[in-house]
Amino acid sequence: MQTTEQAPALNQALDGLYRHGFVTDIESDALPPGLDEDTVRAISRKKREPDFLLQWRLKALALWQTLEPPQWTHLRINPIDFQALCYYSAPKSLKDGPKSLAEVDPKLLETYEKLGVPLHERARLAGVAVDAVFDSVSVGTTFREQLAKVGVVFSSFSHAVEHHPELIERYLGSVVPMGDNFYAALNSAVFSDGSFVYIPKGVRCPMELSSYFRINARNTGQFERTLIIAEEGSHVSYLEGCTAPQRDENQLHAAVVELVAHDDAHIKYSTVQNWYPGDEQGRGGIYNFVTKRGLCAGQRAHIAWTQVETGSAITWKYPSVVLRGDDSSGEFHSIAVANHFQQADTGTKMIHLGRNTKSRIVSKGISAGHAHNSYRGQVRVARTAANAGNTTQCDSLLIGPNCGAHTYPYVDAARSDAVVEHEATTTRISEERLFYCRQRGIAPQDATALIVGGFCQAVLEELPMEFALEAKALLAVSLEGAVG
């Protein structure tokens, strides 16, 4: 009987909740706030996990308890009371959402309209309780059948734990160790669900994999865990996120993403992050503290991160590549937008371990309003990395007089044959360019969108085409009111 393991504290808390009048089956829906060993055991038990995973989580928890949140960022973060957070809630019943679009924040709907989100999708994104999950069910099903034919596994993390425990045991934490940092340790202890991708040897994944199509993605956002394994010679492109803002009541998001590319494998990972950024006064919004890292484990492996970050009140995120295989290469293409009182501290790490390893970094930071945008990047060339090369292009665009852009490049080269190039620019949307557009009849908002789109062009080109168009529209919406 597992219930006997429950600690008094947990029972007490459960009672507490009950006294507040909850009559739902608490055991199956949510855990009370707070985090200790019992919480972790309860999560693991609810998910019917194998013992190795429970032990792994417990180890991560023990590590987390010795760690402190990072202090080196250029961010102002209100202290988070981690014992006040709730660490598990099962996917919510559809009944809990708004009953119709009429109950949804009109501002959110307005944004969907501007982004051109189809009507039936708006309801899903806004979390409206609808019985049929539209076309995406059938899309998802046909999708899965096609993938199964070529042996690609694309499932929820929980599903993978159940059906491919050997892969999970082998790779989980192999790229982002559980004690890597405060938030990664937290995630390792309490992660709820996420995505799992396995591409067999020599297979080119026949389509872009998108978490957008994964139906079971509801309410798994807070401590999401993603693992992608590309075997020798395989190719995969993965899209994460959605250009439309999603309704979400969680304040803190601490996800972990691990990528493993074996010999000659290619992984392309694209993100559009548009979580709620808080209002014009800087109230509310998501704290997005994410650890993303890829390992080029084999020779000639290639990993490319592309990200468009427009949402969240605070973004703390450094998608990185460990270049262990000889002749492997890593890329990082980033657009980070911060408007109003948003704060972004984002960049990448390129860790060169193998010979002839190459990396490329293109970062475009846009600041408007009172926002602060920092690029933080590290290029490390180990003693073993003969003939390594990196080029970094880091551009900042400022809109208005009250925002800030900061660049923190760290270079740590243990070899004299390393070629590391860094180029940085800071520009403003000049009055001359703006007037030129206006003199041709283009309204200031549209002119700003044009100029920003041009500034970001080099990164937008890296996105799959449809995504690039959406991202462009998103940039325009995110910067609305920044000019004129």
Add this chain to the structure above:
Amino acid sequence: MNTPSTLLQVRNLRVDVGERNVLKSVSLDVAPGALVVLMGANGSGKSTLGLALAGHPSYRVVSGQAQFDGQDLLAMNAQERARAGLFLSFQVPPDIPGVKNNLFIRSALNAVREARGQVPLDAFDFLASARTAAQQLGLPEAMLGRPVNEGFSGGERKRNELLQLALLQPRLALLDEIDSGMDVDGVRAVVQLVQNLRAQGTAFVVVSHYLQLIESLEPDTVLRLDQGCIAESGDLELARRIARTGYAHAAEAVGA
């Protein structure tokens, strides 16, 4: 008010740039299809007049009036003036990095079309007309796919202004030293385009120091601007005299 004889009517226009007064008092009438040449020494206020009429926020109209097609021009913002049919070709057109020329011009054209109540052009229709216009102006088609003026030579930037003029078909075009930096073929393209548009009723105010161009344009009026005022008004003869004797001499002759 809306008499067909005047498209642009400027009365006693006084313009400051920062703390400095540049135009003291300028009055000017331009009829539909007319061509006015504006001459004057460097710093006499020619570019300021164009930028002020186009609504540049740094060029502040202190007093005076300007009517455009019977409307109060000064009450409109820059983009409204452009949509009403006022076009300014820049002396030094800025670049817009990363923005493809055809996207920029199509955005402009569709903003103007929308204001005229016309349906917007899609990318294909636009490209067809842009290609034709580019060909007529002797522009390489590749220029449409390049970012706006980025890495363009001075002459290429001016030709790009011509391309926009040809596609936007404004009612009044202010050309500020369109010929500077241009080769012979470029200047010939200017004359050709101005003739074509003028035949359709577009009026022009042309700033130039180059007599050969001025003669080819067959102006109705030649004005000489001096220290922020219209000092002299005449026809081609005035342009020829200035070309012969220079601005300093012209100023003395009038002052005497």
